[in-house]
Amino acid sequence: xxRRGVITMAMIVVGLLLMGYGYFGGAAQWCADAVxxxxxxxxxxxxxxVLGVIVAFSSALYYTVAKDEVTDEVARxxxx
Amino acid sequence: MTKYGMVVDLDRCQGCRACVEAxxxxxxxxxxxxxxxxxxxxxxxxxxxxxSFLPRPCQHCNNAPCVKVCPVGARYGREDGLVLxxxxxxxxxxxxxxxxxYGVNYFNWRSPDDAFADYQMSFDDPDVVAVTDGAxxxxxxxxxxxxxxxxxxxxxxxxxxxGVMEKCTFCVHRVEQGLLPACVDTCxxxxxxxxxxxxxxxxxxxxxxxxxxxxxxxxxxxDPSVVYVGGTAPTSHAREIERPMTEVTR
Amino acid sequence: xxxxxxxxPDERREREETELPMGVGRVSRxxxxxxxxxFLGVVVGIIGFLTEQGQGLxxxxxxxxxxxxxxxxxxxxxxxxxxVGVSFAGIMIAALIRLFNLEHLKGIARxxxxxxxxxxxxxxxxxxxxxxxxxxxxxxxxxxARPQSPFFGTFSLVITGYLFSSLVYMYVTARRDAxxxxxxxxxxxxFFRAWSAGYEDTxxxxxxxxRTTFWLALAILPVLVVxxxxxxxxxGLQVGxxxxxxxxxxxxxxxxxGVSGIGHIIVLAAIVRHALHxxxxxxxxxxxxxxxxxxxxxxxxxxxxxxxxxxxxxxPAVAEQRIGDALLTGRYAWLFWGSIVTLVVPAxxxxxxxxxxxxxxxxxxxxxxxxxxxxxxKRYLIVVPSQTHGQxxxxxxxxxxxxxxxxxxxxxxxxxxxxxxxxxFMKIFPIIELxxxxxxxxxxxxxAERPEAHEMEKEVVS
Numbered sequence: 001x002x003r004r005g006v007i008t009m010a011m012i013v014v015g016l017l018l019m020g021y022g023y024f025g026g027a028a029q030w031c032a033d034a035v036x037x038x039x040x041x042x043x044x045x046x047x048x049x050v051l052g053v054i055v056a057f058s059s060a061l062y063y064t065v066a067k068d069e070v071t072d073e074v075a076r077x078x079x080x
Numbered sequence: 081m082t083k084y085g086m087v088v089d090l091d092r093c094q095g096c097r098a099c100v101e102a103x104x105x106x107x108x109x110x111x112x113x114x115x116x117x118x119x120x121x122x123x124x125x126x127x128x129x130x131x132s133f134l135p136r137p138c139q140h141c142n143n144a145p146c147v148k149v150c151p152v153g154a155r156y157g158r159e160d161g162l163v164l165x166x167x168x169x170x171x172x173x174x175x176x177x178x179x180x181x182y183g184v185n186y187f188n189w190r191s192p193d194d195a196f197a198d199y200q201m202s203f204d205d206p207d208v209v210a211v212t213d214g215a216x217x218x219x220x221x222x223x224x225x226x227x228x229x230x231x232x233x234x235x236x237x238x239x240x241x242x243g244v245m246e247k248c249t250f251c252v253h254r255v256e257q258g259l260l261p262a263c264v265d266t267c268x269x270x271x272x273x274x275x276x277x278x279x280x281x282x283x284x285x286x287x288x289x290x291x292x293x294x295x296x297x298x299x300x301x302x303d304p305s306v307v308y309v310g311g312t313a314p315t316s317h318a319r320e321i322e323r324p325m326t327e328v329t330r
Numbered sequence: 331x332x333x334x335x336x337x338x339p340d341e342r343r344e345r346e347e348t349e350l351p352m353g354v355g356r357v358s359r360x361x362x363x364x365x366x367x368x369f370l371g372v373v374v375g376i377i378g379f380l381t382e383q384g385q386g387l388x389x390x391x392x393x394x395x396x397x398x399x400x401x402x403x404x405x406x407x408x409x410x411x412x413x414v415g416v417s418f419a420g421i422m423i424a425a426l427i428r429l430f431n432l433e434h435l436k437g438i439a440r441x442x443x444x445x446x447x448x449x450x451x452x453x454x455x456x457x458x459x460x461x462x463x464x465x466x467x468x469x470x471x472x473x474x475a476r477p478q479s480p481f482f483g484t485f486s487l488v489i490t491g492y493l494f495s496s497l498v499y500m501y502v503t504a505r506r507d508a509x510x511x512x513x514x515x516x517x518x519x520x521f522f523r524a525w526s527a528g529y530e531d532t533x534x535x536x537x538x539x540x541r542t543t544f545w546l547a548l549a550i551l552p553v554l555v556v557x558x559x560x561x562x563x564x565x566g567l568q569v570g571x572x573x574x575x576x577x578x579x580x581x582x583x584x585x586x587x588g589v590s591g592i593g594h595i596i597v598l599a600a601i602v603r604h605a606l607h608x609x610x611x612x613x614x615x616x617x618x619x620x621x622x623x624x625x626x627x628x629x630x631x632x633x634x635x636x637x638x639x640x641x642x643x644x645x646p647a648v649a650e651q652r653i654g655d656a657l658l659t660g661r662y663a664w665l666f667w668g669s670i671v672t673l674v675v676p677a678x679x680x681x682x683x684x685x686x687x688x689x690x691x692x693x694x695x696x697x698x699x700x701x702x703x704x705x706x707x708k709r710y711l712i713v714v715p716s717q718t719h720g721q722x723x724x725x726x727x728x729x730x731x732x733x734x735x736x737x738x739x740x741x742x743x744x745x746x747x748x749x750x751x752x753x754x755f756m757k758i759f760p761i762i763e764l765x766x767x768x769x770x771x772x773x774x775x776x777x778a779e780r781p782e783a784h785e786m787e788k789e790v791v792s
Contacts, residue, residue, distance in 0.1 A: 028153055029478040032144050035231045038153030038166075039474070045484060046475035053491035057498045057546075064502050064535075064542045065527050114397050123722055136723065145570055151481035152474040171470050172387075172462020175481060176401045180569025181722045183396025188464065190386035242386045243462025297722055300569050316648040318724040326398050 008063040015056025022049025083305075084161045084250060086276035087284055088135050092271035094147070095120050095133035099263035099272060103137075106201075106251060106262035107237025108221070112326055113186040115237075115248035121318040131321075134314055135272065137263065138163065138184040138248035139296060139304030146176035146185070155245070156231075161277075161305045162250050164228075164235040170244040177245065181297050184247050191242040210306025223253045250274075277305070287328045346394035352760035353606050355516055360605075361667045361753065368750035375743010378736045379459055387462060389736040393729075401717035401731035406460035409741060411561055412590065413453035415583070415705065418558045419591020420446030421496050423620075425554075426545035428503070435619055437611040437762050438599045441752075443500040444761065445594055448751045450493045451574065452744045457489070459740050480567055483560025492550075492557050499546050505529050506539065507764045518758060525759075558584050565712060572649035575715035582634045585627050589673070590705035592624045593698035598752070600695045602761055611762050618689040621697075628673055630702065649720050655730070656719045657711065665707050672704030675744055 001009075026045025031037040040046065103109070119134040140163045141147075147157045154170035157163050165176075177185035203212065207222055224236045229252070232256035238254035240246065250259035259265065264272040275284035291309040349356065382389045393400025420442040426432065427439045461467040471485050508525035511518070529535065559580040565571070566579030596617065603612040642654035657666045676697040683689055718729035733741075755761065 007745055012468075023477055028474070028478065030478045032147035033142060033157045034159050035156055035229070037478075038146070038150070038476070039318035040153075040476070044473055046482070047472040048485055050472065050490045053486070054494050056754075057491075057495045060498050060542050060546050064505065064538050067528065112398055113394075117397050119724060145568065147480070148477050149568075151476060151485065152470045153476050153477040154470075154474075169466075169470060169474065170463065171467035173460070173467070173481065174459075174462070175479070175564075177395055177402045178717060179568050179570060182397075183394075183721060183725055185396075185402075185725060186394050186398075187402060188386070189388035189393070243768075245462075300722075302570075314724050315722075320724050320726045323397060323726055325400075326393075 004063060004066055007066075008059045011059035011062060012056050015054075015059065018052030018055060019049055020052075021079060022052055043070045081278055082160045082276045083253065083271050084274065085284065085305040085307060086137065086250070086261075087273040087288060088306060088308045089273070090132070090134065090308055092269045092310070093118070093133045093135060094269055094271075095131075096268065096286035098268055099135060102262040102266035103248070106221070106254075107223075107249070108240075109186070109237065109246075110188070110240055113246075115184070115186065115246070117184075119314065119318075119320055120322050121314050122321045123315055123318045132311060132314065132318070134308075134311075135263075136182065136184065136296075137261075137306060138250070139182050139302065139306045140248075140250060141302040141304050143301060143303045145179040145181070145300075145302060149175045149179040151175065158229060158231075162252055162255075164233070164249055164252060165245055165247060166233040166235060167239050167241055167244050167246070168234050172243040172245065174245060177180075181300055181302065185245055186247060187245050188240050188242050206229075221253075226253070228252050228256060293302045348498075348499075349765060350511055350514060350516055350518075352756075352758060352762055353610075354511070354516055354760055357757060361757070365750060365753050368746045368753065371742050371746025372750060373743075373744065374739050375741075378739025378743060382459070382736050382740070383464075389734060391732050391734045391737060393731075395717055395721065395729065396723075396725050399726060399729040401729060403460075403713050403717065404731055405710070405733040405737040405741060406456055408706070408713050409456040409744060410453050410460065411583070411713070412706050412709045413456060413483075413744070414558065414561055415587030415709070416591045416594050417446040417449035417453065417492075417496075418554060418584070418587040419589075420444075420449065420595065421499065421550060422554055422597060423490075423592070423623075424499065424503075425550050426566065428543045429547045429551075432619070434503055434613055434615045437608065437613075438616055438620075440500070440504065440763050441598050441602060441761050442595050442754050443496060443503070444752060445591070445598060446496045447493065447500060448748050448755075449591075450489065450496065450593075451751070452748050453520045453545060454489045454493070455747070456744060457484075480560055480564040483557060484564060487553065487557035487560060492553060495546070495550050495553065499543070499550060501525070502546065503763070504540065504544055504759065506531065507760055510764060511760070521758065538575050553590050555584060558587055563721075565716075568723065571716045572647065572720040572722070573653040574712070574720075578634060578638060579712075581633065582638075585631045585634065586705055586708060588627045589624065589631060590702050592620055592627065593701040593705070596620050596624070596694050596698035600691050600698075602756070603691075606762070611765065614689055614691065617691055617694050618687075621689055621694055622684055624697070624701070625677060625684060628677035628680065632674055632677060635673075649722055652728070653715050653719045656715050660719075661728075662711060662715055666711055667713065669704040669707035672700045672707070676701050676704075 023078045026040055026042035026048055028040045029037050042048070097118045099116050100114055100118055104114070107115060109115060111171060115137065117136045119136060121132045123130050123132065126228045140161055142157070142161065144157055144163050146155050147163060150156070151173060152169055154166045155163065156166065172187070173186075174187055177187065191294055203209070224239060225234070227233055228235050236249050236251070237246070251259070256260060260274050264274040266328075273284050273287060277280045277285055277288065279285060288307065293307045293309050294313055295304045295307055296313065362780040390404065392402055392404045395402055424439045424442040424446070427435045458464045458467065475482050475485055505526055508522045509529035509531060510703060512522035512526045562580035562583030566576055568574045599612050599616065599620070603609060639658070642650060646654055656662050679693065679697060683693070698790070714731055718731055721729070
């Protein structure tokens with residue numbers, strides 16, 4: 001895998017992790033009977049979720065736009 | 081653990097709406113806004129008609145749909161059973177209002193200090209100052225500007241900020257001082273009771289043990305903290321015979 | 331196809347050589363008139379919004395449920411779900427075209443993407459207009475948003491995730507065209523150069539583009555369905571609102587979203603085809619494909635409606651019956667049956683055209699407009715009657731709601747803003763993907779198909 005592929009996959013993974021954290025880790029719990037249910041466990045966690053979406057989709061930008069010194073001929077086909 | 085609840089004794093309610101008035105004064109609510117409302121209902125056709133009265137504060141549900149749908153956690157349920165609104169966080173999307181099956185939410189459609197609109201009396205108005213000599217009448221209670229509960233949020237009546245949602249607070253500012261909600265305190269026939277329903281020794285718990293109870297729209301699973309005794313739940317054919325003003329502009 | 335006039339004077343030939351394809355960078359009188367009109371509409375919307383912000387939402391026809399006897403969600407929420415629905419179909423079609431490599435539809439892919447981005451923007455604006463505290467809303471959603479609220483999906487997935495992914499998709503698929511245009515001297519050259527971001531038209535790059543668009547499309551499609559369903563669930567999950575609570579809300583929402591969006595694409599494609607004289611890039615077969623797709627969705631939706639009507643009249647609960655009566659025979663009957671006609675008749679017309687295999691673009695455009703009126707009406711009928719007629723406690727008989735001029739002004743403003751943005755986009759970027767002949771760097775632009783300058787003068791954009 002070329003450096004381009006590695007960074008792209010890394011961006012997707014980081015994006016998904018941020019989304020997962022923003023949704024399951026940092027956001028408010030699913031309940032309605034305590035004050036803590038109304039506050040996100042980590043403030044701005046919805047922003048983290050949105051950031052995750054942005055990072056994940058930005059991987060496509062990186063993949064097409066980035067200049068790569070190594071030729072991508074070898075990478076073709078491996079990138080699945 | 082304290083769990084506040086209200087009991088409405090329909091056998092005692094005479095439909096005088098003193099609670100409605102007390103609520104309006106205590107919380108200084110704008111025109112056409114009734115955090116406490118008393119239905120005056122008629123059921124059946126002449127000569128077999130029956131009148132009934134049904135006080136309707138916010139039900140302070142233990143499984144509140146309004147709390148679940150609030151996108152920012154401005155509407156929240158407390159451990160002590162109160163369901164409150166944080167006026168400093170509410171974004172005014174009104175989702176709580178459509179989610180609530182009881183119709184207890186009131187939105188601030190306009191600014192209360194909009195003197196031109198005659199929405200609510202402005203105490204800075206020169207015409208008013210000429211009469212009051214600058215004195216702020218005592219019923220504009222400064223306690224409403226405080227933050228309440230362990231969560232330190234501004235949740236009690238009287239702010240009426242334009243563009244946020246409000247509703248009955250069970251008079252959180254009074255309950256915290258050990259007082260009864262204004263409606264309960266005012267009721268001349270003792271039709272409303274308020275207290276800790278989690279403690280078996282409180283008068284309200286003792287009263288509840290002796291009576292058959294029902295909740296409004298129990299079938300929806302909202303589990304209200306407001307419990308009704310005596311009388312009957314309004315049938316689906318009940319007609320409202322009189323409703324207070326409905327127009328924001330009066 | 332060559333439109334270069336060999337006998338043209340040198341001066342004109344020179345000018346044409348610097349001209350960009352698809353009418354980019356040149357405006358006609360018709361376009362200016364259209365944009366002026368749209369701009370006026372936007373001004374009307376801004377006046378409405380400022381009025382509303384000045385006095386509070388009291389300027390709208392919305393009022394509290396219950397003792398006030400109103401509807402607290404009205405035209406604005408109707409517009410939110412309508413616009414998000416329109417955006418859904420745009421990116422869906424663009425993704426399908428690239429996923430299944432539907433060559434004959436390539437000409438409409440980009441306008442579908444543009445429509446998605448614009449419609450999402452309008453949907454977001456419609457939400458903001460509806461909020462009592464618009465500025466606080468934008469901040470607090472990022473700060474406190476709760477996944478338990480169905481609005482979380484609307485906010486995080488629809489407005490941000492889906493808007494961003496559509497923008498990425500549009501950017502990536504348009505980069506090669508930007509590079510082609512950046513090679514030609516024009517006032518917009520700097521803009522195209524920035525967009526192309528050092529694009530080199532190599533075999534490697536093309537392969538990467540293909541891969542990227544394929545995987546992007548594959549990632550966007552499920553996000554789309556989830557996001558659009560979440561908007562249906564805003565209504566479908568509310569047990570306290572008869573008429574809303576139900577499993578059918580989310581799928582019906584997605585299907586009607588497709589109907590309104592495809593209607594829009596048909597209209598837009600017909601306008602572009604006519605204005606830019608792209609009869610061969612957007613062929614009748616493209617319209618036929620859209621027409622068949624629209625027909626399928628319409629029949630599915632009509633089936634949903636039939637099931638819903640049957641459920642409502644068979645053994646309704648009291649509140650359900652009240653809403654059902656209001657829809658079928660009462661206050662909303664004219665709107666309800668009107669919307670049914672605007673959905674059933676187009677479905678039958680499309681079926682007839684499909685059987686005859688004769689697709690008339692004029693008829694399709696009319697159908698596109700009509701189904702959108704029907705979709706808007708259906709959205710309104712989802713939002714409002716459950717509030718005015720769906721009270722479970724005995725609050726008088728029924729509530730009332732009718733929009734005020736403020737709401738209509740904002741609605742005009744939103745539609746005008748959409749038209750304005752699309753019209754402007756058409757003049758700064760080719761709204762149709764350039765064909766290979768246009769983009770091959772070795773071929774001189776003699777192969778480019780362009781409308782003649784004098785023809786451009788006569789074009790009618792609206």
